Amino acid sequence: MLSIFDQGPPPPCPRPFNLAAHVMRHAQTCVEKTALSVLGSTGATDWTYGDLRSAILRTGAGLLQSGLNPGDTVLMRLGNTVDFPIAYLGAIAVGLVPVPTSSQLTDTETGKIIDDLKPAAVLRDPNVTCAPHPRQIMLVELVRMRSLPPATFAMGDPERLAYVVYTSGTSGKPRAVAHAHRAIWARQMMVDGWYGLQSSDRLCHAGAFNWTYTLGTGLMDPWTIGATALIPEPGTDIRELPALLKQHRATIFAAAPGVFRKIMQEKVQLNLPDLRHGLCAGEKLSRHLHERWVHLTGTELYEAYGMSECSTFISSSPSHPARGEALGQPQPGRRVAIVGPGGPVAQGQEGTIAIHRNDPGLMLTYLNAPEEAEARMAGNWFLTGDQGAMSADGQITYLGRDDDMMNAGGYRVSPVEVEAALSAHTGITQVGAAAVDVKQDSSIIVAFYTGPEELDAATLQAYVSDKLARYKQPRAFVHLSALPTGGNGKLLRRALPAYFKATSE
Template identity: 80%
Template sequence: MLSIFDQGPPPACPSPFNLAAHVLRCSDRLSDKTALSVVGSMDARNWTFCELQQAILGTGTGLLNAGLKPGDIALMRLGNTVDFPIAYLGAIAVGIVPVPTSSQLTEPETERMIKDLRPAVILRDPQVACAAHPVQIDLSNLAGMRDLPAAEFQMGDPERMAYVVYTSGTSGKPRAVAHAHRAIWARQMMVDGWYGLRETDRLCHAGAFNWTYTLGTGLMDPWTIGATALIPAPGTDLDALPALLRHHQVTIFAAAPGVFRKVVSSTDDLDLPELRHGLCAGEKLSRHLHEQWAQATGTELYEAYGMSECSTFISSSPAHPARSDALGQPQPGRRVAILGPDGPVPQGQEGTIAVHRSDPGLMLTYLNAPDEAESRMQDDWFLTGDQGAMAVDGQITYLGRDDDMMNAGGYRVSPVEVEAALSRFPGIVQVGAAAVEVKQDTFVIAAFYTGPEKLDDDALRTYVEANLARYKQPRAFIHLPELPTGGNGKLLRRALPAYFKATNP
């Protein structure tokens, strides 16, 4: 048997359609229910579904009044506050295309995005770094829009562009990934295929408002089915999370593996009586951490796999737990295969994880790089770049990347982008970047370089702080007489972690 999972397609996305309208579909029925709680250790700022919908649609009106029109691109340079999802959904509600970005990006990084996107406007918190642009709407003006008369949802073809997210490709140039309004429809397959989510749940996501993992899993998906989303207040210490989860009666907790690791190590008392289970994504969950969490809390962690180009499509769930050696299985409604050069490989054989072209969660294209998007296709399959093997029961074991992409703290980072930035530093002749393990299950980015002499680490740190977002910045700099190369002289990035171990026994 070949490594293909196909149990039939999901229901077709209705038309006309609007992503924000779908997210807010429960707002009238559950108008007085708490949709969002921004929670501190003992208190919370609550938003009802009615208040949330008014803020979003008022923002939509304000953006139109500012002269924007459907199809315009709005680059989002906002911080970790509730302003982020309100502006995001407000734009989508009226057909404007938001581009959420990390507040950690530096001014040079945003300058390249502005040249790439040519946005009509920047939605801007003055405290967040951003290159110059002639049209900006600041935070105070955005907040003032919330009380304006509610806009009408702009309904239309579910295939039209709804939003754009950035990812780093193997070339090192971040790509603008365009997604359709139908992307939110695809996320319904996660409700049972990953979350086990109910309308009565109180789902807390530990990430920032301006992280796409938080936007989807932590906010939009709970709202879509009428559940309550909880987000820790900005500045909340991770050590405070156990008490926060207990006090606010969280039933599902979502985070990247590093957060679960911190919570487990922060206290001997993880008594969370309301918690049903945890949701984990962003980087590979180690079996050791999984077992630690289960022992400490008496609850399970359910892992998921997705990417910027396609919403999460492989996962474990309460209904379908993963075997100890497996990531999980494709969600019902997904078409997934493990491919070799000639197509799907036999079950049990290693190949590249691929999702079918027809998946409603798959991107439209890379803006300004459609040829690169098409190069990721093999017949009707989109190649993820990750390796796996599919068992007879459809469960998939994750076997790593087939390129050198790094993952530290839940963010995928291209080593080429880091190397390109550092190669401009005086005194560096050649540079390579790799993720290295500094303690069990904890990875950071390290830069390895050659040059006439060892350079000052503080100077290197200052340089990368000015040129790379924090999650892209190397935490260690290792001077070597030469970098490892293959027979053709090409840098062997996979050999670099061994040099780190040799210099940091």
């Protein structure tokens, strides 16, 4: 039998359709229900479904009144506040195309995005850095828009462009991933295939409002089914999260593995009486971390695998727990395969994890590199770049990357991008970057370089600080007499971590 999971397609996306309208579809029947609670140490700030829908549609009206037109792209440089999802959905509601970005990006990085996409405007919090742009709509203006008469949802073809997210490319140049309005419809496959989510749930996500993982799993998915989203206020210490989960009766908790790791550093039982289970994504969950969570909370932890190009599509769930070291299985409605050079391989054999080109959650293309998007297709299969094997029951085991991409706290980072930032330094002749395990379940990005002499680490850190977002910056620098290369002279990045271990012993 071939390694293909296919239990039939999901229901087709309705026509006409609007992503924001779908997210707010319960707002008119749940007007007074709490859609969002921003959790603080002294209490919570609540938004009802009625308040949220009103703010979204009024913001959309204001964006159009500002001179923007449907189809225009708007770059989002907003901070970790509720203003981010309101502006994001407000733009989509009226047919604009928002581009959410991490507030950690530097002027240099945002300048490249502006040159690449040429957005019609930048939605800007003055406290968030951004390269110059002639049309900046400041946060105070966005908030003021909420007093305007509301717009109506712009319904249309679900295949039309809805939003763009950036992801690290293997070439070192971030790719603009273009998603259609139908992407939110596809996320319904996660509700049972990963979350086990119900309208009565109170789902707490530990991430920032302006992280796409939070935006999807922590906000839009709960709202789509009429549940309540809980988000800790900016600056919340991770060690305070268990108390907040208990105080605000969270029933599901979602975070990246690093957050779970820090919570469990305190070697005590976690008393979370309302919690049904946890959700984990962003990087591979270790068996050790999983077992420790179960031991300390008495609840399960369900992992999901995905990517910017298709969100999550393989996961464990309350109805289908993972077996052994497996990630889980493809969500109902997905068509997933393990692909080799000749197509899907036999069950049990290693190959590249791939998803069918007709999956409603798959991106439209890379806006700045459509040829690269097509190059990732093998027939009807979109190749993820991750290796795996599928068992007879559809469970998939993750076997690593087939390239040198790194993971930093849930973000994929290209070593080429890190190397390019350092290579211009006058004291460096050659540089290579790699992720290095420094202790159990914890890794850092390390830069290895050659040059006439060893350079001061603090100087190198300062050098990259305005060139790379904080999560992309190396945490250590290692001077070598020569970098490891293959017979053709090409850098062997996978050999680099051993040099870190040798120098640190």
